[in-house]
Amino acid sequence: MITSSVFAEETPSGNRVPSVVTKSVSDNEQSLEETSLHPKLSLLEKAEILLKEKSFKKKKQAVELLIEAGDKAGNNSSDSIARKWLENLLSGHLYQHRKDKTLVFVVDGKISNAISNALIENAQKKDFKKITTNNALRKQLRSAIARLDLSSPDAETRLHAVNNMLDDITPENAALFKNLANQEKNKNVKKAMQLGIALAALNQGSKEDKIKAIKEVAGSLHPSVRNRLALLADNEDKAIANAAGSALQKIESRIKMFGHAETLFFGISLGSVLVLAAIGLAITFGVMGVINMAHGELIMLGAYTTYLVQQLMPNAIDYSLFVAIPAAFMVSGLMGVLIERTVIRHLYGRPLETLLATFGISLILQQLVRTGVSPQNVPVSNPSWMSGSLEINSVLSLTLNRMYIVLFCLMVFFALYFLLRKSALGLQVRAVSQNRQMARAMGVRSARVDAMTFGLGSGVAGVAGVALSQLTNVGPNLGQNYIIDSFMVVVFGGVGNLWGTLIAGLSLGVINKVMEPWAGAVLAKILVLVFIILFIQKRPRGLFPQKGRAAGD
Amino acid sequence: MFKKQSFKRYFASLIGAALLGFFSLAAAAEDTIKVGVLHSLSGTMAISETTLKDTMLMLIDEQNKKGGVLGKKLKAVVVDPASDWPLFAEKARELLAKDKVAAIFGCWTSVSRKSVLPVVEELNGLLFYPVQYEGEESSKNVFYTGAAPNQQAIPAVDYLMNELKVKRWVLAGTDYVYPRTTNKILEAYLKAKGVDEKDIMINYTPFGHSDWQSIVSDIKKFGSAGKKTAVVSTINGDANVPFYKELGNQGISAEDIPVVAFSVGEEELSGIDTKPLVGHLAAWNYFMSVDTPENKEFIKKWHKFIKDDKRVTNDPMEAHMIGFNLWVKAVEKAGSTDPDKVQKAIIGLKTPNLTGGTAEMLPNHHITKPVLIGEIQEDGQFETVWQTEKEVPGDAWSDFLPSSKVVVADWTGKKTGGKPCGNYNTVTKKCSGQNFK
Structure with a gap:
C-alpha cells in the first residue's frame, strides 16, 4: 500500500520542489x-x-x-x-x-x-x-491480552484488563461486559464493567438510556467519560445536553481540586530536592561560614558512587540504593575532610580566597571524573520499587520516585537536626561556630571539630547525590546545576538555621510549581530569582535570622 | 652487558632516522592537501563532536590509502574550539589564514555555525556542516549536509498525521534558536493542514531541565481529550533522559502518546538506561540499524578505526561521510582545491549514501536525503518503521513561514535572476544578504 503525502508542493516562487511519495x-x-x-x-x-x-x-x-x-x-x-x-x-x-x-x-x-x-x-x-x-x-497485543485476562481468577488482573479496555469501548466489548458483570463477584471489577456498559450506552441507545447512563457515569473521573460527556453536552436534545452539562461541571470541579493537590505535590517534591541539595551546604556554609563552591561536586561524587555500586551489584539493583547511601556518605565525607584539611583550614576568615580555592577544587573534581570515568553521562537505573506511580484516581497519581525522595529528604533532615541538637558532636559544632576561642578554652579540639563538621556537610551532599541520581542525569556537570539553587535556598532560609533551609526549600519548590503552568518553566525560574532578590533587600538575614549572640560577628 | 660503542652507534642511527624523517616530512608537506577539522574536543559539546573528529580522521585516512586526491595525500589539521562559540570563529580564521586548509569540516550547534559564517565568507573558505538545523540560511561558502526542516521535522509530522492519525500536537523544545525556529515552521505547517489552534500546545524549557513533573502532567491532561496526541520534541541533549523517565513514571507509554524526537540519536542513547524510551520515535536521515551492504561496510570500518566494537554510528557521521566524498569528487572534477572552482564543480555531484540511495548536492548547497522514522529499541538502536520512498531535496528557506516562502537560494543563478544568490526574494526580485557576482 502506498500512501502519498505531498509536503512540498510548488512554491509561489515557482521554485519547484519535487513532491515526495512516501511509503510505510x-x-x-x-x-x-x-x-x-x-x-x-x-x-x-x-x-x-x-x-x-x-x-x-x-x-x-x-x-x-x-x-x-x-x-x-x-x-x-x-x-x-x-x-x-x-x-x-x-x-x-x-x-x-x-x-x-x-x-x-x-x-x-x-x-x-x-x-x-x-x-x-x-x-x-x-x-x-x-x-x-x-x-x-503493542497496542493490539495489550488489548488482546486484556481480553484474555477477563477470565483470569485474579481480581486485580481482571480490573486491570477492564480498565485497559475502557479507553475505546466497542459495542462487542460492552456486550461481553454485560455477560460477565452478572457473574462478577469483585465489587471494583463489577463497577468498572458497569462503567464500560454505561459508556457504550452513551454512544448509542435511546434518549432514556443515555440520560440514565449519564447519571451512572457522573461520579467517574475516567478521561473517556469526560470526553463522551463533552460531546453529549452539544447534543440537539435539550434534556440530554443539560444532563451531560451538569455532570460535566461536577467532574470538572473535582478535577480542578485534584489539580491543585497535584501542583502542591509537585511543589513539595521539587522543594525536597532543593532541600536535599542545600542541606549539606546549610552546615558548611550556614554553620561554619565556609563558601564552598565545590559543594555541587560533592553531590556529583555521591551520584557517581551510586553508579559504581550499581556496576558492582548488577543483579541486585533493587537493593543497590541501601548500599549506595552509606557508601556515598563515606566517599563525599572523606573527600570533604580531605578538602578541609588540605585547603580550607588555611583560609578560615578569608571568604573570598575560600570561594576561589573551592571553585578551583570543583573544576578539578569535575575533570577528574571526566578523565577517570567518562565525559559522557553514566546510566543509573531506578530500582523497580521506585518506578511507576501510586494511582489515587484517574486524574491524580503520585509518582513513586518523587514520594520516596520527599520521605528521604525528611529523614535526612531530622537525622541531621537531632545530630546537631542532641549529640556531643553537635554540641561541639555549635560551640565552635558560636565562639571558637571560648570553645577552645573549654577544651574543644576546634580543628578536629572543623574537619568533622565539614565532612558531615559533605557526606550529606553525597547522600543527596544518591537521591538526585534517581531523578536526573549523572554526569560531570551534575553539581553545577545545583550549586546556585543550593546557595539560594540557604540564603533565603537564613544562614545558620536548619529549619530555615527546610522551609525555604519547600516553599521555593511550591512557588516555582504554582507559577510554572502560567509562566512557563523558564520564566518561573526567573521570577523566583527576582522574588528572592527583593526578599533579601527587605530581610537581609533570610526567613529565620539567627538571634542573640550567635548572630554577632 | 651494555657496550658504550653500540650505544653511540645506536644514538647516531637514531639521529639519522630523525633527520630522514624530517626531510621526508618536509618533502611530503608540499604534496599534501590540508583539511581542517573544527569540532569541540572539550567542554559541553565534546560528547557529540569528538566522534565527528574521529570520523573525519577515518575518512581522510581511508582516502589516503586509496592514493589521496589529485595525486596528493590529505592531511587533517585538527583544532579544538572547546565548545566556545567565539573561539570557533578564531579557530576557523586560523585554519584558513595560517594553515591554508582547502576545506573545513566542522561545527555542531547552530550558534557555532553562525559564528564561523562571516569568517569563511570573508576568507572565501569552504565549510561542510553535518548536523540537522533550522534552515533559513544559504551561504556561498557553506555546504549543509545535515537535514533542513523539510528533511526531518515536516516528514515526521506527516508520518504522525497520516499513519498514526494524530490530531493533537505538543511541540516541546529547549529554549534556543533551533527549537524555536523549527516549532515556528511546524506550527505554521500544522495550521495550514487544518489543525486548530487549541489542538497545539507549545512548551519551552531551559537547557538541562530536570524537573518535568508539571510539564508531563500537562501533556497527560492535554492528551486525555479523546483525540490521538503526539509530542514533537526538539528537547536537546541530556534533558531528554529525565523527560522520558517522568513520562514512564506517570504511566504514559509510547502507545498512548508517542514522542518523536529530532535530537535523540544512537550516540545519545548509548549512555543511558533506555527502558523508559522503548517505542518512542525519532526522525533522522540515517540509522545504524539500516540493513544495507554500504552501511555494514561503514560500521565495520568505524569499529576497526576506533578499535571498539561497541561504538555506535549516527546521522551526523553519515553526513560528514557524504560531505567528504562530495568534496573529493568536486576537487577531482575541478582539478584544483581552489574554493571558487570547487564550489562550481560540486553542484549536481552525486554520491551514494549509507541507506541505499544517492545524495546529490543541490544548487542551494543542501543535499538530497531520505527521511527515516525509527522506534527506539531496548538495545539503544532504532527500528525503522517508515521511510520516504525517494530522497527529499533540502529546502534552505522554509515554504511555511510567511517571511521566507518567497525566498529561494541558487548558487548557479538559474532561479535567482542570473546572479548566484543565497537569499533571493522572488517577489521583489532582489538579492539580500550574501550577494556574490
Whole structure:
C-alpha cells in the first residue's frame, strides 16, 4: 500500500520542489495471500510463520490468529501457548533462531523453546534474533491480552484488563461486559464493567438510556467519560445536553481540586530536592561560614558512587540504593575532610580566597571524573520499587520516585537536626561556630571539630547525590546545576538555621510549581530569582535570622 | 652487558632516522592537501563532536590509502574550539589564514555555525556542516549536509498525521534558536493542514531541565481529550533522559502518546538506561540499524578505526561521510582545491549514501536525503518503521513561514535572476544578504 503525502508542493516562487511519495515500511508489501499458508495448518502454525516475517502488517495478522487461538482455548487461556506468545511478544522476550528459525523465549538469559517450553542448554543469545514490535502492534497485543485476562481468577488482573479496555469501548466489548458483570463477584471489577456498559450506552441507545447512563457515569473521573460527556453536552436534545452539562461541571470541579493537590505535590517534591541539595551546604556554609563552591561536586561524587555500586551489584539493583547511601556518605565525607584539611583550614576568615580555592577544587573534581570515568553521562537505573506511580484516581497519581525522595529528604533532615541538637558532636559544632576561642578554652579540639563538621556537610551532599541520581542525569556537570539553587535556598532560609533551609526549600519548590503552568518553566525560574532578590533587600538575614549572640560577628 | 660503542652507534642511527624523517616530512608537506577539522574536543559539546573528529580522521585516512586526491595525500589539521562559540570563529580564521586548509569540516550547534559564517565568507573558505538545523540560511561558502526542516521535522509530522492519525500536537523544545525556529515552521505547517489552534500546545524549557513533573502532567491532561496526541520534541541533549523517565513514571507509554524526537540519536542513547524510551520515535536521515551492504561496510570500518566494537554510528557521521566524498569528487572534477572552482564543480555531484540511495548536492548547497522514522529499541538502536520512498531535496528557506516562502537560494543563478544568490526574494526580485557576482 502506498500512501502519498505531498509536503512540498510548488512554491509561489515557482521554485519547484519535487513532491515526495512516501511509503510505510510496514505496509509496503502486498498483504499476505492466504494461499501461501496451507489451509490445514493450525492457527498457531500459521501465526508462527507470519510472526517470523519482517513486515509489521504480517505480524499483525499473526497476532489476530493468536487471539483467535487464545479465545478457542477458552478458560484455560491463561496457560495456553497462544497467550504465552502474546505476552512474550509484548515484553520483547520472543526470539527466533537466526538460521533454523525456531521460536524461543529469552528471559533473563535463559532460552527455552516457545512451543514445548523446554529449556535449551548451551544456547547463545547472539544466535537468536528478537521479533520486533512497533507501537501499533503493542497496542493490539495489550488489548488482546486484556481480553484474555477477563477470565483470569485474579481480581486485580481482571480490573486491570477492564480498565485497559475502557479507553475505546466497542459495542462487542460492552456486550461481553454485560455477560460477565452478572457473574462478577469483585465489587471494583463489577463497577468498572458497569462503567464500560454505561459508556457504550452513551454512544448509542435511546434518549432514556443515555440520560440514565449519564447519571451512572457522573461520579467517574475516567478521561473517556469526560470526553463522551463533552460531546453529549452539544447534543440537539435539550434534556440530554443539560444532563451531560451538569455532570460535566461536577467532574470538572473535582478535577480542578485534584489539580491543585497535584501542583502542591509537585511543589513539595521539587522543594525536597532543593532541600536535599542545600542541606549539606546549610552546615558548611550556614554553620561554619565556609563558601564552598565545590559543594555541587560533592553531590556529583555521591551520584557517581551510586553508579559504581550499581556496576558492582548488577543483579541486585533493587537493593543497590541501601548500599549506595552509606557508601556515598563515606566517599563525599572523606573527600570533604580531605578538602578541609588540605585547603580550607588555611583560609578560615578569608571568604573570598575560600570561594576561589573551592571553585578551583570543583573544576578539578569535575575533570577528574571526566578523565577517570567518562565525559559522557553514566546510566543509573531506578530500582523497580521506585518506578511507576501510586494511582489515587484517574486524574491524580503520585509518582513513586518523587514520594520516596520527599520521605528521604525528611529523614535526612531530622537525622541531621537531632545530630546537631542532641549529640556531643553537635554540641561541639555549635560551640565552635558560636565562639571558637571560648570553645577552645573549654577544651574543644576546634580543628578536629572543623574537619568533622565539614565532612558531615559533605557526606550529606553525597547522600543527596544518591537521591538526585534517581531523578536526573549523572554526569560531570551534575553539581553545577545545583550549586546556585543550593546557595539560594540557604540564603533565603537564613544562614545558620536548619529549619530555615527546610522551609525555604519547600516553599521555593511550591512557588516555582504554582507559577510554572502560567509562566512557563523558564520564566518561573526567573521570577523566583527576582522574588528572592527583593526578599533579601527587605530581610537581609533570610526567613529565620539567627538571634542573640550567635548572630554577632 | 651494555657496550658504550653500540650505544653511540645506536644514538647516531637514531639521529639519522630523525633527520630522514624530517626531510621526508618536509618533502611530503608540499604534496599534501590540508583539511581542517573544527569540532569541540572539550567542554559541553565534546560528547557529540569528538566522534565527528574521529570520523573525519577515518575518512581522510581511508582516502589516503586509496592514493589521496589529485595525486596528493590529505592531511587533517585538527583544532579544538572547546565548545566556545567565539573561539570557533578564531579557530576557523586560523585554519584558513595560517594553515591554508582547502576545506573545513566542522561545527555542531547552530550558534557555532553562525559564528564561523562571516569568517569563511570573508576568507572565501569552504565549510561542510553535518548536523540537522533550522534552515533559513544559504551561504556561498557553506555546504549543509545535515537535514533542513523539510528533511526531518515536516516528514515526521506527516508520518504522525497520516499513519498514526494524530490530531493533537505538543511541540516541546529547549529554549534556543533551533527549537524555536523549527516549532515556528511546524506550527505554521500544522495550521495550514487544518489543525486548530487549541489542538497545539507549545512548551519551552531551559537547557538541562530536570524537573518535568508539571510539564508531563500537562501533556497527560492535554492528551486525555479523546483525540490521538503526539509530542514533537526538539528537547536537546541530556534533558531528554529525565523527560522520558517522568513520562514512564506517570504511566504514559509510547502507545498512548508517542514522542518523536529530532535530537535523540544512537550516540545519545548509548549512555543511558533506555527502558523508559522503548517505542518512542525519532526522525533522522540515517540509522545504524539500516540493513544495507554500504552501511555494514561503514560500521565495520568505524569499529576497526576506533578499535571498539561497541561504538555506535549516527546521522551526523553519515553526513560528514557524504560531505567528504562530495568534496573529493568536486576537487577531482575541478582539478584544483581552489574554493571558487570547487564550489562550481560540486553542484549536481552525486554520491551514494549509507541507506541505499544517492545524495546529490543541490544548487542551494543542501543535499538530497531520505527521511527515516525509527522506534527506539531496548538495545539503544532504532527500528525503522517508515521511510520516504525517494530522497527529499533540502529546502534552505522554509515554504511555511510567511517571511521566507518567497525566498529561494541558487548558487548557479538559474532561479535567482542570473546572479548566484543565497537569499533571493522572488517577489521583489532582489538579492539580500550574501550577494556574490
